[in-house]
Amino acid sequence: MKLSAIIPTILALIFSIASAQAQDAGPFALHKGLKIERAYTSVYGPDAEEINRISAVTPDWFEIDYSDTRGIAAKRRVRTIDRRTAGVYFLGFAKRLPTTVKGTTSLGISSSALLELRETGQTRIGLMYDTGLNVIDGVLTLVEKVKMPVLVENQIVQFAALYVRGVFRSGSRQGLGEFYILDNKNQPVTIQYNINLSWEERPRTTRTVRVTAGRSQHEAMMDTLSAYKAYDVYGIHFDFGKASIKPQTANVVADIAKALELNPNWTLLLEGHTDSIGGPAYNKKLSQQRAASVKSMLVRKFGVDPNRLQTAGLGLAEPKASNKTLQGRAQNRRVELTRTDR
Numbered sequence: 001m002k003l004s005a006i007i008p009t010i011l012a013l014i015f016s017i018a019s020a021q022a023q024d025a026g027p028f029a030l031h032k033g034l035k036i037e038r039a040y041t042s043v044y045g046p047d048a049e050e051i052n053r054i055s056a057v058t059p060d061w062f063e064i065d066y067s068d069t070r071g072i073a074a075k076r077r078v079r080t081i082d083r084r085t086a087g088v089y090f091l092g093f094a095k096r097l098p099t100t101v102k103g104t105t106s107l108g109i110s111s112s113a114l115l116e117l118r119e120t121g122q123t124r125i126g127l128m129y130d131t132g133l134n135v136i137d138g139v140l141t142l143v144e145k146v147k148m149p150v151l152v153e154n155q156i157v158q159f160a161a162l163y164v165r166g167v168f169r170s171g172s173r174q175g176l177g178e179f180y181i182l183d184n185k186n187q188p189v190t191i192q193y194n195i196n197l198s199w200e201e202r203p204r205t206t207r208t209v210r211v212t213a214g215r216s217q218h219e220a221m222m223d224t225l226s227a228y229k230a231y232d233v234y235g236i237h238f239d240f241g242k243a244s245i246k247p248q249t250a251n252v253v254a255d256i257a258k259a260l261e262l263n264p265n266w267t268l269l270l271e272g273h274t275d276s277i278g279g280p281a282y283n284k285k286l287s288q289q290r291a292a293s294v295k296s297m298l299v300r301k302f303g304v305d306p307n308r309l310q311t312a313g314l315g316l317a318e319p320k321a322s323n324k325t326l327q328g329r330a331q332n333r334r335v336e337l338t339r340t341d342r
Helices: 003-025 080-085 111-120 218-227 247-262 280-302 326-332
Strands: 035-042 045-057 061-068 073-079 088-090 122-128 135-152 155-170 173-182 190-197 204-212 230-233 268-273 309-315 334-339
Touching: 035 326, 045 247, 045 326, 061 080, 073 080, 080 111, 111 122, 111 135, 111 155, 122 155, 135 173, 135 190, 135 326, 155 190, 204 326, 218 230, 218 247, 218 334, 247 280, 268 280, 280 309, 280 334
Parallel strands: 088 122, 135 204, 268 309
Antiparallel strands: 035 045, 035 204, 045 061, 061 073, 122 135, 135 155, 155 173, 173 190, 190 204, 230 334, 268 334
16 A cells, blocks of 8 residues: 555544543643632631642642632642542642642542442542541442533533542541542542531532633633623632732733733723622622722733723622522622723
């Protein structure tokens, strides 16, 4: 057979393998810059937001830079061997903990635990639940396979997930949990969990609401604002209940500045939007303050002409999704860009 006849077949095979690998990796594939944004409730109150940024990936471990709107910042290193086989899931992050806790996973369960759930419907797992590195042991039981919505960049994508229930016990302490785990053996990230521990006053609920590759958004902003009137910006996080922008998310404001720099005739209305927690008057004021904070950073840090920017706060008046869920409330907390030059 001639080489010219073989080449198309080889190229098609290479393309199919690459496509399969890319599909398997998906948006949760580990790489430096990956951000997994989650919302959570705890004994300290409702709907705080957290950013888990992958700051390094090596053959032996990956590292998470964690920050949240309640002021916690931490770093954790998860070993590759633990990500594959560990039987303990370390919940949450806190200051002054060891960077590496051997035998534990973070952000999800291990690959071996997911495979055992698929194959047998059950897996044994422990939850490490506090800064004392205490563990409560239990069993996860598969209930059904479901679809779970998550924002990928700024678009909702439905992911295949395993809905499992957990029963935990350690001496007199007991716990019950529900988990929605991404059905991908290479990325068994927990999309949502609801955990009731008998000694805590309030359940712990955590929801993965957005995943992003960490790339600049300015091109997507320009494309959308060129064709349509408005663009919803996610990824600008503020201190809990305040209008001060978290330093870790200033890069998103920089993307707005870049879009304005490349389009010098554009003028924008910056609209702040909130969820329903706190009531209409409170949220309207907070959204106004947050929109003003974005404008202030654009002017002060990035040199944007203030005359090109207007601000408004609509509070909870224009939700994108239901305010009854963590995912929905996270979609409603946003800054909307609207062109005013046309």
